[in-house]
Amino acid sequence: MGVRLTVAAAGAAALVMPAAVVGVLVVGNVSWLNRLDARVTDAMHGFALDHPGWVWFMKAWSLAFDPNSWRIAALVLVIWLARRGAKSLAWWVAITMAVGGVLGAVLKLMVSRHRPDLLDPVARAAGYSFPSGHALNNALGAAVLLLLLLPLTRDKPRWRAALWAAAIGIPLMTGVSRVVLGVHWTSDVVAGLLVGLATTAAMAAGHQSRRMKEPLSG
Numbered sequence: 001m002g003v004r005l006t007v008a009a010a011g012a013a014a015l016v017m018p019a020a021v022v023g024v025l026v027v028g029n030v031s032w033l034n035r036l037d038a039r040v041t042d043a044m045h046g047f048a049l050d051h052p053g054w055v056w057f058m059k060a061w062s063l064a065f066d067p068n069s070w071r072i073a074a075l076v077l078v079i080w081l082a083r084r085g086a087k088s089l090a091w092w093v094a095i096t097m098a099v100g101g102v103l104g105a106v107l108k109l110m111v112s113r114h115r116p117d118l119l120d121p122v123a124r125a126a127g128y129s130f131p132s133g134h135a136l137n138n139a140l141g142a143a144v145l146l147l148l149l150l151p152l153t154r155d156k157p158r159w160r161a162a163l164w165a166a167a168i169g170i171p172l173m174t175g176v177s178r179v180v181l182g183v184h185w186t187s188d189v190v191a192g193l194l195v196g197l198a199t200t201a202a203m204a205a206g207h208q209s210r211r212m213k214e215p216l217s218g
Contacts, residue, residue, distance in 0.1 A: 015198035022191045026130055027111060037185040041116050044180045048122045055122045058177040065174045067133050070141030071097060077148065093144055096203040100140040100196060104133050107195070116182050123181035132184045132192035138171035139196030147204060171196070 025033045048055050074097045081090035113130035127133075146167040153160035175189035 015194050015201060019191055019194035019198055022187055022194070023107070023111065023130075026113060026187055026191070033187060037187055040179065040186045041118075041182060045116075045118055045120075045122070045182050048180050048182065049120065055181070058180045059123060061173060062134060062177045062181065065134070065138055065170060067101070067137035070137050071101070074141060074144065077145070081148075089148065092203065093148070096144055096200060097140065099203060100136060100199040103195065103199060104131060104136045104192070107131055108133070113185075113188070116185060118182045121182050123183055125181075125183035129184055130188045130191060131195055132175065132178050132188040134178050135171065135175045135184075135189045135192030136196040138174040139193045140200055141196075142167040142171050143197055143200035147200070 048058075074093055078090045078094050081087070081093065108128040108130065111130045112128050115125060115129040146163060149163055150160065153163055171193055175193060178184040178189055179186055
């Protein structure tokens with residue numbers, strides 16, 4: 001269990017640092033990052049205008065993997081865990097998802113970054129841009145589900161590979177969709193993914209730490 005705590009804590013630290021760096025660059029309005037974001041957005045927007053079918057697919061994908069979809073999935077998981085008697089894990093899932101959602105909302109208000117303003121937008125979204133709520137909640141939800149479901153696939157290599165592929169591929173595709181649709185800058189998506197993963201790792205470290213202390217207090 002000590003090894004798990006160390007890995008979780010190290011993972012959280014390793015993810016927080018790059019997320020913080022991106023945040024500092026955005027808040028500092030660093031010119032090279034702004035230029036990079038603009039170039040990627042222009043290229044993606046041009047592609048979107050030329051491929052309406054791709055735009056339709058990206059809109060459907062964003063809708064399917066909306067933050068609320070992950071919250072519903074987490075609620076189902078919480079109920080399932082509670083019925084199996086794993087109340088500690090159920091609380092961990094609920095609190096982790098809540099912390100990630102609140103953190104994303106707070107960061108949006110703190111940074112107050114505007115979304116891309118395109119002449120011929122293919123999609124629109126309300127609120128501030130940094131970090132991407134879709135990217136954050138996809139990374140958060142996928143990481144939570146991965147940590148809980150992975151132990152169930154120890155003797156099922158194909159299911160294990162599929163679980164890893166989904167946990168990595170879905171958040172990445174969601175992040176791409178937000179840039180293709182022109183509702184987020186690339187740095188918004190990168191920060192969202194990092195914050196989501198860092199939150200999960202930090203909450204996992206906290207959960208493991210609490211479990212290690214429980215026998216001592218009994």
